[in-house]
Amino acid sequence: MLLPTLIFTLLALSSSLKLPPSFQKCNRKQPDFKECLLKAAQNGTAQLNRPVLKDFNIPNLEPVKVLEAIISSGTGPVQVEQMFRNCEVRGLYLVKFETFDWDFDAKSMHFRVFVSEVNLRCDYNLDGKVLLLPIRGTGLATIRLTNTTGAVEVKYEEVKKAHKTYAKFVSSKVIMDPKNVHFNFDNLFDGDKQLGDNINNVLNENWKEVFDDVHDGYSELVGQIFLQHMNILFSKASLEELLD
Numbered sequence: 001m002l003l004p005t006l007i008f009t010l011l012a013l014s015s016s017l018k019l020p021p022s023f024q025k026c027n028r029k030q031p032d033f034k035e036c037l038l039k040a041a042q043n044g045t046a047q048l049n050r051p052v053l054k055d056f057n058i059p060n061l062e063p064v065k066v067l068e069a070i071i072s073s074g075t076g077p078v079q080v081e082q083m084f085r086n087c088e089v090r091g092l093y094l095v096k097f098e099t100f101d102w103d104f105d106a107k108s109m110h111f112r113v114f115v116s117e118v119n120l121r122c123d124y125n126l127d128g129k130v131l132l133l134p135i136r137g138t139g140l141a142t143i144r145l146t147n148t149t150g151a152v153e154v155k156y157e158e159v160k161k162a163h164k165t166y167a168k169f170v171s172s173k174v175i176m177d178p179k180n181v182h183f184n185f186d187n188l189f190d191g192d193k194q195l196g197d198n199i200n201n202v203l204n205e206n207w208k209e210v211f212d213d214v215h216d217g218y219s220e221l222v223g224q225i226f227l228q229h230m231n232i233l234f235s236k237a238s239l240e241e242l243l244d
């Protein structure tokens, strides 16, 4: 399995602007620190759909734009590389945090989330096989994940700048467990509607098998989105400022 390559349309990471005051902070010594983190993560994420955050140079999570993503062939039924361009991912800012743990010694965070609907819309290019059937085409793809539970682990390094410590997130691991995945690839087989509908139906009837085979590629994509956004947020406030 190869990891997808990603090029994000993100703004410069080096903005010195602060976090918006509407983002909550937690004190490491407060007795309800864990609950505070959970609330702050929830509250902060829910705000990421607002263009007003442009003033703070924080990119919207709604939608997340990804210029290019390549989801590699699986090792099972999905014998095709999925080339995506000009993607918009919608719904991520609506994630509900179920747990949020920050391990200062291990320099890692773990959280579990639930999101009822995530939509991915991209220009696609495919040429290969799925479930032994040929699949080929180029057009617009929409992929919808319903009722998805996610487990995320991110690791960071501490970077000192002007006597302050900043978290720089360096790796992420995401596990996604959707209750349904719906695929629609428009214009398969040069627009042959019957063949195209057939393949889309086969994909949707076998969504679990198909998704499981490319889970790691999609997880990597989501993990990169988390890393990018967390790096922007955490570049705006030192750990001392965030935590006391």
Ligand SMILES: *[C@@H]1O[C@H](CO)[C@@H](O)[C@H](O)[C@H]1NC(C)=O
Binding pocket: 022, 024, 042, 043, 046, 047
């Ligand atoms: C975040 O918390 C602030 C302050 O408690 C509150 O005013 C705001 O409505 C919350 N925003 C969201 C999106 O939950």
Ligand SMILES: *[C@@H]1O[C@H](CO)[C@@H](O)[C@H](O)[C@H]1NC(C)=O
Binding pocket: 146, 147, 179, 180
């Ligand atoms: C998703 O969850 C909602 C609310 O619990 C439920 O009504 C719906 O049937 C679920 N959909 C799937 C595909 O599991």
